[in-house]
Amino acid sequence: MREHCAMTSTVALGILLLEAVHTALGCLSTPPEQRASEGSDVSLTCDFSKCPGPLDHRMLSVEWEFQGSASSDESKPIIYHIQNNTVATVPGVVFKGDVALGDFSISLRSVTMKDNGTYTCRLRAALENNIYKNHTYLVITPGMVKHEGDSCLCIVPLCAVIGLVCASVVFLGKMVWRTSQRSLRQQLLSRWNVEEAAVRHDTQHKQDIATPVSHHHHYKEV
Numbered sequence: 076m077r078e079h080c081a082m083t084s085t086v087a088l089g090i091l092l093l094e095a096v097h098t099a100l101g102c103l104s105t106p107p108e109q110r111a112s113e114g115s116d117v118s119l120t121c122d123f124s125k126c127p128g129p130l131d132h133r134m135l136s137v138e139w140e141f142q143g144s145a146s147s148d149e150s151k152p153i154i155y156h157i158q159n160n161t162v163a164t165v166p167g168v169v170f171k172g173d174v175a176l177g178d179f180s181i182s183l184r185s186v187t188m189k190d191n192g193t194y195t196c197r198l199r200a201a202l203e204n205n206i207y208k209n210h211t212y213l214v215i216t217p218g219m220v221k222h223e224g225d226s227c228l229c230i231v232p233l234c235a236v237i238g239l240v241c242a243s244v245v246f247l248g249k250m251v252w253r254t255s256q257r258s259l260r261q262q263l264l265s266r267w268n269v270e271e272a273a274v275r276h277d278t279q280h281k282q283d284i285a286t287p288v289s290h291h292h293h294y295k296e297v
Contacts, residue, residue: 102126103207105196112218117183119211121196124177126207132174133159134201139168139181143192150195154181183213191215 104122111117123130123137138155142148154163154170156179161170167185172178179196190213197208 103196103198103209105194105209105211107210108212108214110214110216111186113187113215114185114218117186117190117213118171119181119183119194119196119213121172121179121181121209122177123179123196123198123207126177126198126200127205130177130200135174135199136201137174137179137196137198139179140195140197141190141192142195143189148192153194186213186215188215188217 102123102125104125105120109117109119119139121137121139136155136157138152140150141153142150151164153165154161154168156162156170156174159174161174163170167183169182169184170179171182172180179198183190193210193212195208195210197206199206
């Protein structure tokens with residue numbers, strides 16, 4: 076009888092523990108997996124608004140931990156909130172949520188292949204011994220990444236293109252100027268020829284008027 080009672084108590088305790096674990100994992104929500112391209116920004120959401128309360132955001136502590144995909148990688152905190160202060164422990168991690176509303180979402184800037192791994196959001200209530208947590212597995216795929224010096228490398232061909240465009244504009248400008256000058260000279264020469272011809276004609280006409288016409292009279296002898 077005693078053995079039966081002990082077994083029953085053990086089973087009941089196990090059920091309670093399972094329920095506690097289920098509750099701890101269920102009230103804090105994170106996406107199970109996310110995928111992103113190398114060099115992009117990634118948002119990781121952590122919603123603990125459904126966890127049993129009241130949860131005083133001035134007293135609770137919440138954090139994100141990261142463990143790399145390699146077996147030798149250890150879990151380490153990358154950002155935490157405690158005593159109403161939020162602190163990032165590594166560069167490139169930016170807090171985007173609102174702890175007062177049960178949101179501890181973050182953003183990872185310009186992720187690399189080293190950011191592959193498991194991200195765990197963990198909540199500790201100040202007046203409780205319960206720990207609520209859940210995790211997201213982040214998969215980074217290779218992509219176009221901007222490294223140091225890329226901007227300098229891009230400036231060289233850009234300057235070459237700009238120089239070529241400027242040279243082309245100058246060349247075309249000279250061609251247009253020369254063409255316009257040639258056309259202008261031709262117009263001036265044509266006008267000068269017309270004017271000169273008109274002057275010559277007018278001069279000849281005046282000379283013809285000024286020269287007297289001689290009349291020869293023929294007398295018939297009677």
